[in-house]
Amino acid sequence: MDKYFVDLENIDIAKYIKIAQHIKKLIDDNLIEDGEKLPSIRNLSKLLKVNNVTIVSAYKKLESEGYAIQKVGSGTYAKRKEIxxxxxxxxxxxxxxxxxxxxxxxxxxxGEAACSDVFPISSFKDVINKVLDRDGMEALAYQEALGYEGLRKSIDEFFWDNKIGKDNILIVSGAQQGIDIASKALINVNDNVVVEKPTYGGALTVFKWRRSNIYEIELEKDGMDLNKLEKLAKKNKIRCVYIMSYFQNPTGISYSIEKKRRLLNMAEIYDFYIIEDDYLSELIYNNNEYVSFKSIDYNDRVIYIKSFSKIFLPGIRLGYMICPKIFKESIQNSKVNTDIATSSLMQRALDLYIKEGMWKxxxxxxxxxxxxxxxxxxxxxxxxxxxxxxxxxxxxxxxxxxxxxxxxxxxxxxxxxxxxxxxxxxxxxxxxxxxxxxxxxxxxxxxxxxxxxxxxxxxxxxxxxxx
Incomplete structure (x- = not known):
């Protein structure tokens, strides 16, 4: 039992999380063998001088992260994740x-990116030449932190009917950078983050780097199981929920309008934010109407991320973010600290491509x-x-x-x-x-x-x- 002892004094995180982290390390270091029975709730609570509920919560966390299996009537057993x-x-x-x-x-x-054989490369070359002729060296210079103003205006006009405002749009180098920037501005160590199960591996990696507590909620045919999410939200303070609104990666599932409205309502009630990764909403083959979470976000709870890479050219690495006003400054600072500026030439070329109707x-x-x-x-x-x-x-x-x-x-x-x-x-x-x-x-x-x-x-x- 001595190996289970952990110092719970002078810590800033919940005791059950500290206990779970300690047991995970014992399992990873082979000090607890795969399949070994963990101490009973009563014995471990007595050793660590905490109440039974704390140990129950620690064991549940271990189980949710794949480090333990509970056998009814027998106890909780360690599970190694090495394989x-x-x-x-x-x-x-x-x-x-x-x-x-x-x-x-x-x-x-x-492959996930758009097929290069379909892309009209000669038209895009003409656009780049027009930009260079028009703007000269300025096309190669750093832009303001938000990104090229012309592109932000075009995004607002052509994709949002001028309802967002160019100053609320941030140009980023694709969705992955957008997720990273949002997480730096929003998530602290041991914050609770909810993701779809299964989900995009790149997002999981980002949230793990932030050392957050990641909860997975299963997907139904029209989006995340919101009944399970609500049960979780009633017991735990959730910081954010990461979702892919259309043709989710990997399942291909899209959210129904009913679930969009309910999730937005839950975000307001339980005080969490939604990171919406608008993955492939341009490619709808069944004539369904496109409605993003952000377009009906009346309480300003959605951080919207859109990449052009999957449907345009992956090498261009362009996307944009729209975030709640409360995070606007911190997200902009996070972007500047990440890479100062996104390619000016590609921003200007995409702007002209959109304006001249080629995008459509x-x-x-x-x-x-x-x-x-x-x-x-x-x-x-x-x-x-x-x-x-x-x-x-x-x-x-x-x-x-x-x-x-x-x-x-x-x-x-x-x-x-x-x-x-x-x-x-x-x-x-x-x-x-x-x-x-x-x-x-x-x-x-x-x-x-x-x-x-x-x-x-x-x-x-x-x-x-x-x-």
């Missing part, structure tokens, strides 16, 4: 070793091309119906697939597919506890045409049939 963490690490190492030249040899279902034409082309691919992949995935289940999102750039009726997990499938010249994205990267994603994988269609989709799915089918 799952190593899976995630190995996947990352494999992907990083694939060069851009080697990538051309694969049927790439792992390009999005119309993308919708036509991707809708055709979406429908083709959706139909052809039924070739695998004996081995998989999948949800039809009605837009976006990917399908999230659950394995069934096979002993193959997503990592086995990833390695075997790679050997056959096919890349998929294993589900482990979308969960705080990677093991929970072993039966899932994501397949995107932005980088592949119909022939490649057919060939790639045939290869996957052959692999699953051999199991």
């Amino acid at each position: 799952a963490v190593n899976l995630k690490k190995r996947y990352g190492e494999v992907v990083r070793k694939i060069s851009s030249e080697e990538m051309k040899k694969y049927i790439d279902f792992s 034409e390009y999005i119309n082309v993308l919708n036509k091309v991707y809708k055709d691919r979406y429908m083709f992949m959706k139909e052809y995935l039924f070739q695998l119906k004996e081995y998989i289940e999948f949800y039809s999102p009605g837009g976006g750039l990917h399908f999230y697939i659950k394995l069934k009726g096979t002993k193959v997990n997503c990592m086995n499938l990833f390695y075997r597919c790679k050997r056959e010249g096919v890349l998929i994205t294993p589900g482990i990267i979308f969960y705080k506890n990677p093991e929970e994603g072993l039966n899932y994988f994501r397949m995107g269609f932005s980088q592949v045409g119909e022939e490649e989709i057919k060939k790639g799915i045939d290869i996957i089918k052959h692999i699953l049939e051999k199991d």
